[in-house]
Amino acid sequence: EVQLVESGGGLVQPGGSLRLSCAASGFTFSDHHMDWVRQAPGKGLEWVGRSKNKANIYTTEYAASVKDRLTILRDDSKNSLYLQMDSLKTEDTAVYYCARGMDGGSGWWTFDYWGQGTLVTVSS
Amino acid sequence: DIQMTQSPSSLSASVGDRVTITCRASQAINNYLAWFQQKPGKAPKSLIYAASSLQSGVPSKFSGSGSGTDFTLTISSLQPEDFATYYCQQYNSYPVTFGGGTKVEIK
Numbered sequence: 571e572v573q574l575v576e577s578g579g580g581l582v583q584p585g586g587s588l589r590l591s592c593a594a595s596g597f598t599f600s601d602h603h604m605d606w607v608r609q610a611p612g613k614g615l616e617w618v619g620r621s622k623n624k625a626n627i628y629t630t631e632y633a634a635s636v637k638d639r640l641t642i643l644r645d646d647s648k649n650s651l652y653l654q655m656d657s658l659k660t661e662d663t664a665v666y667y668c669a670r671g672m673d674g675g676s677g678w679w680t681f682d683y684w685g686q687g688t689l690v691t692v693s694s
Numbered sequence: 695d696i697q698m699t700q701s702p703s704s705l706s707a708s709v710g711d712r713v714t715i716t717c718r719a720s721q722a723i724n725n726y727l728a729w730f731q732q733k734p735g736k737a738p739k740s741l742i743y744a745a746s747s748l749q750s751g752v753p754s755k756f757s758g759s760g761s762g763t764d765f766t767l768t769i770s771s772l773q774p775e776d777f778a779t780y781y782c783q784q785y786n787s788y789p790v791t792f793g794g795g796t797k798v799e800i801k
Contacts, residue, residue, distance in 0.1 A: 615738065615781055617790040633789045667737055674743040680728040680785045682749060684737040
């Protein structure tokens with residue numbers, strides 16, 4: 571059974587840092603792209619970024635709104651995905667979900683499984 | 695960035711109704727379109743990928759269609775467990791983008 575469990579959320583001051591974790595199980599982690607998606611309170615879904623799979627040399631992609639402040643890391647030996655969040659802003663307040671990538675046709679990847687999410691609140 | 699526009703933003707329907715939600719992309723995305731369902735306080739659930747392919751375990755009352763820029767999600771006979779918010783997503787190019795969501799409420 572595929573499971574994704576996020577942790578590490580909490581309250582942080584503007585300008586601060588936080589590191590989220592996503593523990594994966596039930597599948598071969600290195601075969602899959604892994605993504606972070608966030609949802610501000612009462613708002614829609616926003617893609618944060620992606621760590622591609624081993625076959626794609628773990629390259630990363632980011633949304634412009636988080637590039638250079640949020641960094642996606644992965645440790646395949648621990649079946650874990652991370653989101654290092656630096657220089658946090660109030661607008662980064664959201665539930666952060668990790669999602670497993672799946673090939674949605676001809677090498678273009680979407681998601682199939684999602685974690686339960688972890689809440690990050692950026693406030694003074 | 696590719697903008698995804700869903701309509702309507704909300705709708706009221708009765709149990710047993712056939713419901714259709716539309717998603718339009720600001721440029722052609724082939725069929726690289728997915729649909730997700732989200733219930734309050736829960737994580738999204740993947741329903742459809744490649745515009746019309748059902749994810750494993752998703753009931754056949756859900757169907758998707760379209761290509762290019764215009765797509766639809768149809769629920770053939772709405773049941774109480776289907777009241778939720780639905781999102782489309784394009785994955786044709788980076789950044790991956792979502793529609794604003796369609797909230798399906800009980801009439």
